[in-house]
Amino acid sequence: MTDVAVLATDQLPGGAPGSWPRGRPYFVYALQRLAQAVVVIVLAYALSFVLITVLPGNAIATVLGNPQTGLSPAQIKNVESYYGVSKPVIVQLWLSLSRFVRGQLGVSLVTHQTVTSLIAGALPYTLKLAGTALVVALVLAAVIAYGTQYLPGKWARSVLRAAPSLFLSVPNFVIGLLLIHEFSFQLHIFDVLDPNNPVGTFFAALALAIPICAPLAEVLIANLDHESRQEYVLVARSRGLTQAKLFARHLVKPSMLPAVTIAALIVGELMGGAVITEEVFGRNGIGSVMYQAVSTQDTPVLQGVVALATVVFVVVNLLADLVAPLLDPRVRLSGGGRREVAAA
């Protein structure tokens, strides 16, 4: 199991088996999860803010400190004080947090655009890439899982079983560079000059999807292995049910819960991977905004991107948590959350 799979099969901290009242009503469960999500978002914002703001130097000094400007350090300091970059960290955190809960993310210290508009401009590109990558990853994982069960030839099946591990061994920037080198430079199938065309987007999504489909494929394979040994499946097979129908009706549905769980956790890896993939393919998006912000130490933008990623991750997992009892009634009955059930 990969680390992501480990997370999925673990319990929520703070809830030992038997400590939650069993069979509590859905809305209590939903409310508790919602409250937890809010607390985590605020804490994560504060943690990332402190980590980012502890840096020496600031973006104003970087831009104005270019030797070409000919400005002296004193003159730069003069301008800096307007932007409040030398106030104590606690004060800055309080200001930033109170803006955040009102939905404001501050202003870039380099271009002076609002962080919201910067992110809003870049988000559609990343969503397109990440969305495509998620779909590709799901399809790849499903195909691999299906193949490990039903592909003729034991050797082919064991090769497919090893595929997730291989996918995890290749860094996504290497995959990206290979794809660009082969399909763009050599075969001219897509043009890196216009990265937003569909074919280019597909290849970038492929580079992003390959490492991400691995934990999904592993969990699917494990579940399929487990399910396929159940009696009811053996009985169904003996009755002559075709493999495809078997797959769809008896194996896919029970695997949905762990798949949803893993998919929610994968969102985090998607966002991290997007930074690299956008860099490699020269695409616009949140990843390149972040890369720029790191090189100029544009703290409001950096903070904004991390906050966005955190909110997305927590919300997606919250949704998965809320959907889980509906997918599998065993979750509600056991009271421990979807992660316990996935381990069963």
Added chain:
Amino acid sequence: MSIAIAPQPARRLSAAVRGVPASVLLSFVVVIIVVLWSVVPGLFTSYSAVVANPAAKFLAPSAQHWFGTDSLGRDEYARIVHGAGPSVGTALVAVGIGLFAGGLIGLAAGFIGGWVDAVLGRLVDTLLAIPGFLLAVVVVTGLGFDTLNAAIATGVSSVAIFARLMRAEVMKIRHSVFVESSYLQGGFRGYVLFRHVLPNAYRSVLALAVLQLGSAIIVIAALAFLGYGSPPPASDWGLLVADGQAYATAPWLIYGPAIVIVLTVLSINRISRWLRKTS
């Protein structure tokens, strides 16, 4: 596939596992070579990874230069060998941090329980909520662009995973019958911890640690690729790939380090899978 055949592959599988498969042996060989590269790089190459030789720049792979030369005429193989230490050795640091810090947190949360568990639980949730790679980028930006700092950053972003696993293992054992009976017999907490909990927990944690080692190598390489690791003339594998990216006419500068990264991580993953099967 009929029903009758179903049980047999399982039996055959367990028989194979008792011996050591060839791929695992190969993986061990690769890992040992890489470890030796990190520790005694001078044994494996006489070229310098740092000294420029402008007359020999951009030479394709040949008998003299197994992986060709780079833009300053340095032997790429030598750069890879000297880069093994920063790329792989620091991954050990990363896993160490995750294991130690995460393990302690998980142990405390699982063993002490109560409000300690709740507070640590929120801390772990918070660490998890920030996507791992972004957290690593933020930490390395704060610490400074250096491969060791990149390793620390990678370690920090893996603490949560170790904490969760350790806690789960501790919880499993804590409520088992023989532990309760151990209390009844008058054993105090520390004794129970070392005698019963840790020995049973360590196996799955070790398997995770080996897995995380491969993952840490990749994350550190990715950070180095983006420029957040040690700067040139250091030869981290990720940085070598990034350098190679600039020169489309010299593809060996990309493929060389890339293949080495893949082989190393693949071997580690293979070993990890084998460990899990045998534990």
Added chain:
Amino acid sequence: MTRARPQQKERHLMVRRNRFHRAVLGVAALAALVLVTAACSSSGSTGTTGTTAATNPKDGGNLTFLIQEFPAGWVSSESNISSYEGNLWGEITDKLVYVSDTGQVSPWIATSWQTEDNAQKYILHLKPGVTFSDGEPLNAAAVVDNITLWAKGDPARGIAKVGLFPALYFEQATAVNSTTVEVDFSKPTLGFIPTLGYHGSILLAPKTLALSVNQQANLKNEIGSGPFVVKSFQTGVSYTLERRADYNWGPAALGHTGPAYLNSITYKVVADESTREQAVVAGDAQADFNVTPSDIPSLESQGFTVATPRYLGFVDGFEVDGGSGPTSSLQVRQAIQHAINRSQILSTIYPKGWDLATSFIQGNVPEVANDSALFNYDPSLSESLLNQAGWVVGAGGYRQKDGKTLDFTLVPNPYVPSTQQEDELIAQQFGKVGIKAQLKIVPLSDYASFAAVSAAYPLLSVSRSFIDFSTVGGVLTSLNGGQNWFGVGTSDKTLDTLSQEIESASSTAQRDVVANQVQSYVLTQGYFDPIVQQVQRIYLIAPNVHGVTYNGVAYANFYTAWLS
């Protein structure tokens, strides 16, 4: 009965429809004929102005310019000196004077000027009838607003001044009448007029200048008077400029004063260098910014122009700390100069188009002298100088004195990427004469605060343009708030004198005498290690683009460009 009438009606309708159809077809054919004729004529028309160029510039067309990023945003006080944004600024704004790539100053928006009172008072006469693209007049009041902001900035609003502007003695600027501006200084300021042609001195509409920093961040709010106007843009993707039809105040030095020939310029953001190159080679774009120097020979052999314009300013090299540490010894400083093998650096890192430095100022600065002999590569001379200074080769092959090793940390300049390879080579060259050297990479974001602490790093990389030689006076010492590049404060009396003579010169003839003296003095004293002449911006231009010119701060002007 009912059937007959509809039939009749239909036939009647049909006839009407036929006629209607024929009419429509006729009009369409006529329209098509007109369009085709218009299209043919516009592509065949010759230039609208009578230039003295040998070939006739063709009107119209769009030029696609590929650039890796626009990182600094559109607040003019922060991005006007940016290598990237500066390209766009140059097309949508004008300046008061035009400085050519050989440092010649000529009239632009200021048609003439007088200096009185020993270069303490300047009177600028402006061209009448100039307007900003929103209709506001570019008159004396607007110029006063601009000059005051360049000189003082507005820290209360977060706006920085223009660094190079001679603000130390600036008193005020006043509008005498709608076309005359008077600028007063408290001391002679010879460098004032050329500074008006610096890329930081762009003229913006008073409405723009009054906006807050956050409002200025939106490119649409930046109103200039230039030959092009921002038509539309998608941040981080593409920016389209359209020419201004009523523009007729171009700089006379360019030989063209009417509207631009190009219809539009489209800047496209493409991060990857090789992608940009390939796009231009394939004909998908006509210009590219910053190609890899090693690709230049092959690009030129394919018929492309690769321009490596030089800005006026200091060369690429090191300023040396003469006030503390091992470099306080003259012999050590001279030894360092003679230990650097510039030819090897040039041939390893730079293809043809780059030149060795002959002084510490660039070859196109009018006051440049050829002092190459003063800092030639001579390792044996280096070694004997170091021996004389008491630094003797010890264990490990490095020189030692009083128990200390002669050791330098070289910090590549993040603003000039090639300095990293330079420093790697220099470190090895130092090693050959027994000087230990290693690199320390400081990222862009830390460099500003780091550069202020020069004592720890006696050899500091320089990358600085200037528009007028008087800037040199302000860096030699710490007199009058000087930048004290050589760490000697005011202890070097000769430097003090030279610095004051440069700054107080009230005529260029006076200053030229000092210029030669200062160059040979600084170099013989080993205060500066010149390496190569700085090329900060490289432009790849497709063969069907003609008439691109370059100004004194090494930006390409597409105002005069046309497509064939």
